[in-house]
Each structure stands twice: as C-alpha cells, then as structure tokens.
Amino acid sequence: MIRILLVDDHAGFRAGLRALLSAAEGIEVADEAASGEQALALVGRAQPDVVLMDLTMPGMGGVAATERLTRDHPHVRVVVLSMSDDDDSVFAAMRAGARGYVLKGARKAELVRSVQAAAEGEAIFSPAIAARMTAYFAERERSEPALPELTRREREILALVAEHLTNPQIAARLGLSQKTVRNHVSAVFAKLQVADRAQAIMRAREAGL
CATH class of the missing domain: 1.10.10.10 (Winged helix-like DNA-binding domain superfamily/Winged helix DNA-binding domain)
Incomplete structure (x- = not known):
C-alpha cells in the first residue's frame, strides 16, 4: 500500500484529490496539509511514501517545503502537483529534490501512475513538462560550444x-x-x-x- 500525504492550501481540491486517489487500488491517503509548515509537522506521524506537493501556498511554499522534506526524510518521494508550468517553477522544484512534476488537471490515470512511479523511485513528469525539459536541454546542448574547456x-x-x-x-x-x-x-x-x-x-x- 502506497501512503500519500496531500499538500495544498485549497480544501476543495484536496477533497477531490483524496476521493480520486482513494479509489485507486494500492493507494491510501494518509493525511492532508494546507501549507508547507503543516506538511513538515505531519510527515513524521503520517509516514507517507509519496507527498503530492503544491507550489504556491501561504507561508512556506512548496519549493522550500520540498527541500526541507527531502533533506530531513530522504526516503519520502515528493511529486509536485501544480498549475505552474513555467521553466523556473519546474527547475526550482527539481533542484529542491522533487521526483516528479505533474500539472493540475491531469487525468486520474496519470496521477495514479505518477504516485506509483515515485514510490518505485522513478522520476515522473506530465507529458507537456517532459517535452519542455527535453527542449530545454537540447537547446542548452546546442548553445554550448564544442570543447568548452578551450578558449x-x-x-x-x-x-x-x-x-x-x-x-x-x-x-x-x-x-x-x-x-x-x-x-x-x-x-x-x-x-x-x-x-x-x-x-x-x-x-x-x-x-x-
């Protein structure tokens, strides 16, 4: 059974997400948090395998909470679930230690797969995010000079x-x-x-x- 901690400041969204994930086989929603601070306070008691983390919340945001959580609880996998699809948000989350990035509005199958993949130690991204990351790194590779160690x-x-x-x-x-x-x-x-x-x-x- 994969234990999930939901972190989002919108109670209605958390309720819908809880209902969706609870209906999936092999997934249990262990607890909910409305802020980064609350998530850090709950993680010891909830003992989640995966945390679904929003980025924009009052107080401690998702990036800072992810960084703290992955540092203090390295066995816990964080998957960002956010409306933000800009490069800055995606790479800030990755640098903080998130194992995946899924956009809100994703289909149930994609959400369930992201939870399962994260629990198995894989990195998981929404198709749109994965395509942008591929394009970003391809552009960086093209822009870097050959043999960069040379002047x-x-x-x-x-x-x-x-x-x-x-x-x-x-x-x-x-x-x-x-x-x-x-x-x-x-x-x-x-x-x-x-x-x-x-x-x-x-x-x-x-x-x-």
Missing part, C-alpha cells in the same frame, strides 16, 4: 590544426606570431590531454570542429 582562440587554432595547417601557416592566417601559436597549440594539447597533432585532429573531428 575561443584555442578552438579557432584547433580547427586550423584540423585543416592540417602548420604553425607558421596558422600564424599567417590569424596575424599572430609563431611563438603565440605554439603556446596556444601546447595549451590545446594539455587541455585535451593529447600527445600530438594527429590526436588533436581526432578530438577536433569528434567535436565537430
């Missing part, structure tokens, strides 16, 4: 090394002294932990330079 100038020089240019040719191309180019090439080798130009060229091609 812009070092990446530029590595790209020319990958074109099989010699140090004098690179110096002429970029208007630098040969000594400066040698220093940059040495720095590239050290940062990439390669021994020679052939290995550096291989790393450059792997990175798409």
Whole structure:
C-alpha cells in the first residue's frame, strides 16, 4: 500500500484529490496539509511514501517545503502537483529534490501512475513538462560550444590544426606570431590531454570542429 500525504492550501481540491486517489487500488491517503509548515509537522506521524506537493501556498511554499522534506526524510518521494508550468517553477522544484512534476488537471490515470512511479523511485513528469525539459536541454546542448574547456582562440587554432595547417601557416592566417601559436597549440594539447597533432585532429573531428 502506497501512503500519500496531500499538500495544498485549497480544501476543495484536496477533497477531490483524496476521493480520486482513494479509489485507486494500492493507494491510501494518509493525511492532508494546507501549507508547507503543516506538511513538515505531519510527515513524521503520517509516514507517507509519496507527498503530492503544491507550489504556491501561504507561508512556506512548496519549493522550500520540498527541500526541507527531502533533506530531513530522504526516503519520502515528493511529486509536485501544480498549475505552474513555467521553466523556473519546474527547475526550482527539481533542484529542491522533487521526483516528479505533474500539472493540475491531469487525468486520474496519470496521477495514479505518477504516485506509483515515485514510490518505485522513478522520476515522473506530465507529458507537456517532459517535452519542455527535453527542449530545454537540447537547446542548452546546442548553445554550448564544442570543447568548452578551450578558449575561443584555442578552438579557432584547433580547427586550423584540423585543416592540417602548420604553425607558421596558422600564424599567417590569424596575424599572430609563431611563438603565440605554439603556446596556444601546447595549451590545446594539455587541455585535451593529447600527445600530438594527429590526436588533436581526432578530438577536433569528434567535436565537430
């Protein structure tokens, strides 16, 4: 039996959620809280496996309550159940330790699955939230430069090394002294932990330079 603690400041919403979840096999609503402070006070007595946590409540909000709860009761899984679907809310909840994020208005099957998944130690997200997270990380990956450990100038020089240019040719191309180019090439080798130009060229091609 999965024990649930409901945390939301709207009594009517809690009542509807209790009725919905209580009708699901294998789920028991252990208690309810109307605020983050009340949730922290009840969790020891209620002994929930999963906490369904609203974010926006008077007093201690859901993010702060999640952070405290997951720190003091690491065995308890928190799933945020909120109207807020903006990136700031989602990632604040994840940083606080939430195991999932489900939007209010989700169908019964989605809510039940989120509770079951969290109890099993899985992370669970509403489809819309999962799609936005995927897009967010894909955009971050695209915006991050290849080989971020290198400076812009070092990446530029590595790209020319990958074109099989010699140090004098690179110096002429970029208007630098040969000594400066040698220093940059040495720095590239050290940062990439390669021994020679052939290995550096291989790393450059792997990175798409």
